[in-house]
Amino acid sequence: MPEVGAAGEAEVLEILRGVKDPEVPVLDIVELGIVRGAEVDGSKVTVRITPTYSGCPALHVIEQEIVAALRQHRFTDVSLKTVFNPPWTTDWMSSAAKEKLRAYGIAPPGRVEAQELVTLGRVPRAVACPYCGGTNTSVESEFGSTSCKSIHYCHSCHQPFEQFKAI
Amino acid sequence: MTNANLFEYLLRLADDRLVLGHRNSEWCGHGPILEEDIATANIALDLLGQAQLLLKLAGETEGQGRDEDALAYWRDESQFRNLQLVELPKGDFAFTVARQFLFSAWNQGFLEALTQSKHEDLAGIAGKALKENRYHLRHSAEWLIRFGDGTDESHRRAQTALDELWPWTGEFSSEDQVDRALLAEGIAPALTPLRPPFEAMVRDITARATLTVPDRPMRMTGGRTGRHTEYLGHMLAEMQIVARSHPGAVW
Numbered sequence: 490m491p492e493v494g495a496a497g498e499a500e501v502l503e504i505l506r507g508v509k510d511p512e513v514p515v516l517d518i519v520e521l522g523i524v525r526g527a528e529v530d531g532s533k534v535t536v537r538i539t540p541t542y543s544g545c546p547a548l549h550v551i552e553q554e555i556v557a558a559l560r561q562h563r564f565t566d567v568s569l570k571t572v573f574n575p576p577w578t579t580d581w582m583s584s585a586a587k588e589k590l591r592a593y594g595i596a597p598p599g600r601v602e603a604q605e606l607v608t609l610g611r612v613p614r615a616v617a618c619p620y621c622g623g624t625n626t627s628v629e630s631e632f633g634s635t636s637c638k639s640i641h642y643c644h645s646c647h648q649p650f651e652q653f654k655a656i
Numbered sequence: 657m658t659n660a661n662l663f664e665y666l667l668r669l670a671d672d673r674l675v676l677g678h679r680n681s682e683w684c685g686h687g688p689i690l691e692e693d694i695a696t697a698n699i700a701l702d703l704l705g706q707a708q709l710l711l712k713l714a715g716e717t718e719g720q721g722r723d724e725d726a727l728a729y730w731r732d733e734s735q736f737r738n739l740q741l742v743e744l745p746k747g748d749f750a751f752t753v754a755r756q757f758l759f760s761a762w763n764q765g766f767l768e769a770l771t772q773s774k775h776e777d778l779a780g781i782a783g784k785a786l787k788e789n790r791y792h793l794r795h796s797a798e799w800l801i802r803f804g805d806g807t808d809e810s811h812r813r814a815q816t817a818l819d820e821l822w823p824w825t826g827e828f829s830s831e832d833q834v835d836r837a838l839l840a841e842g843i844a845p846a847l848t849p850l851r852p853p854f855e856a857m858v859r860d861i862t863a864r865a866t867l868t869v870p871d872r873p874m875r876m877t878g879g880r881t882g883r884h885t886e887y888l889g890h891m892l893a894e895m896q897i898v899a900r901s902h903p904g905a906v907w
Contacts, residue, residue, distance in 0.1 A: 520828065543784055544705020573709075573780020576787060604790075606857075607864070609798045631791060632695035640691070656787055 497529025501536065504562055508554045512547045513653070515593040522581030523551065525572055526600050533566040539577045542636035542656075556610060579655050591619045596641065596652035616652050618643035626650075661837045662775070663718045664737065664845060667727070668834075668880055670710035671738035674728055674887070676759060677703030678895050679746050688749050695795060699756065702788040709781050724823040729899035733889045734882040741793070741824035741881070750813035753799045754821055760793035761857045762828045769845030778843065797861045804865025811866065818862065819870045826874030828854070834880075 506517045506522050518524050518538075525537040536555055540548050552569055559567045579598040587597035596619045605611075615624035623645030630640045631654070638651040680700035687693025711724035722730075742759065746752050767789055770782035803814035829851040838844035855869075862869055878884075899905075 540705075540709075540784065542702060542705060543709055543781075543788060544701035544703070546701075573777060573784055576780065576783040604794075606794055607797055607801065607861070608794065609801055630691040630695060631795060632691070632698040634694075636698060 492570055495529065496569065497534075498527045500562075501527040501529060501534055501559065501564075504558055505536070505555060508551065508558050510547060511550045511554075512637075513590070513593070513595065514580075515589045516586055518551055519524060520586040522577060523548075524555075524609075532564055534564045535568050535570055537570050537572050539572050539604055541577050545636055547635075555568070575654075582653075590653055594619050594650065595638065598653045599656040601655045616641055618646060618647050618648065619648040659717055659719070661834050662767070663714055664834050665838055666710050666714035666717060666778070668737040670714060670727070671736050672742050672759075673703040673710065674707035675736070675738045675891065676742040676755075677701070677707060678891060679742065679744075680752065680756070682746050683749075683752065685850065687869055692749070697793050699795070702785075702792065706781070706788070707787045709784075713777055713781070717730065720866045729896045733884055733892055736879075736882065736888060737837075738872065738879055738884075739824070739827045740875075740877070740879040740885050741821065741827065743891060743902065745887055746825070747820075748813055750803050750810065751817040751820070753796050753803065754790060754814060754817035757796035757861065758821055758825055758858065759799050760789050761861070762825070762854050763789045764793055765850045765853050766845065766847075767856055769850065770835070773844065774842040798829070800861060800867070801865040804862070804867040814826075815867050816864065818867055819872070822870050823872050823875040827877040827879060830877050830880075832880060860893075 502519055502524065505527075506519050508518045508525075509514050510518060510521055513521075521541070523538050523541060525539050527537065528535045529544050529575060530585045536559075538548075538552070538555070555569065558565045578601055582598065591597070596616050599614065599616075616626050616628075617624050618626050618641075621643060623643055625644040626641050629642050629649065633640045633651050635656075637653055639654050640649065641652055642649050677700045680696050680703065683693060683696040684700070685693065687696055707728070708724050712728045715722045715724060715727055728840055741755065744755070747755075763785075767782045767786040771779050771786060773779040773782065800814060803810040805811070829847045833849045835844055835847060839846055876883075
């Protein structure tokens with residue numbers, strides 16, 4: 490989570506908690522770790538953001554929504570600064586955020602761990618089905634409807650589901 | 657001079673990803689199975705995203721007011737700095753997979769080294785790209801193993817692809833004055849030391865795939881200075897036509 494500094498920054502973060510990820514609308518951009526901090530100077534604010542995936546098309550929408558949300562409040566001069574280091578990781582997501590994902594029907598990411606290059610033929614760690622909680626599931630594809638999700642199948646309740654990938 | 661070299665270097669890294677991303681995107685709607693259609697489009701999206709970040713940085717470095725769109729759509733073939741390997745037509749699915757594998761295998765070591773760059777933004781972009789490269793590499797390596805160790809037909813196609821592609825990989829590690837100038841400044845990694853671990857990785861995966869790395873001489877190089885195969889111009893014509901027909905159009 491981004492470090493909260495001055496009172497102005499706290500105010501900005503509170504406003505930005507109202508901006509949701511357009512592709513996963515149960516999560517806001519602060520709990521996702523996209524917002525890395527803000528510098529406030531009167532009505533002027535610079536928001537530091539980091540991309541989740543290099544090509545994530547949602548980021549453009551998010552940038553516009555950040556500016557719009559802050560302008561609705563007392564900030565008339567809003568600028569965005571993209572930071573790349575440290576690179577975004579799903580480990581920044583809080584357990585509350587992960588529970589919101591699960592309740593929404595997307596299996597939350599596990600912890601990021603070192604993985605062998607080739608995992609072919611290996612039985613992957615079971616991802617719990619977000620619908621029935623069953624662990625008799627299999628990976629259908631590491632690539633899903635958006636960059637951040639993989640496709641799985643639950644053999645208990647016979648439902649396909651998505652997981653937010655650990656990265 | 658530093659900025660001129662850095663601009664040139666950023667174009668090389670960006671164009672590799674822009675061109676390969678476009679080639680992979682040609683599978684969109686044509687994938688052999690739905691999951692692979694989605695996977696290939698996802699990889700294409702990552703590569704285009706990386707290209708966008710790098711071209712933006714290139715434009716800022718050049719300081720002539722060109723943004724990422726201007727650099728992607730308004731340069732001609734001879735101004736592209738990508739490797740020749742990435743511009744070759746997509747071929748069959750075995751060819752696309754084998755090319756992605758070779759590109760990702762090279763970039764695993766390269767991007768890792770680039771995260772040590774003294775250029776903060778470049779190091780940061782490399783760190784982001786490295787995470788994405790890792791699953792591109794795993795995906796393509798696993799398919800190469802399935803193809804090589806699969807049916808006679810899939811083995812034949814994978815071996816044919818590897819035979820065709822391998823001689824183009826010489827360009828990965830060929831260094832010129834741009835690389836050396838930026839190496840001296842701690843911005844770019846040395847390429848030659850990355851070659852042996854790359855080859856070891858390729859030999860490991862191809863052995864598991866029961867495929868062989870061909871004993872063929874490396875082909876001509878020149879992509880880094882704007883000499884390209886006959887294929888790039890045609891690809892760019894398709895990629896750039898909409899932007900050039902409607903300059904400045906937005907939606």
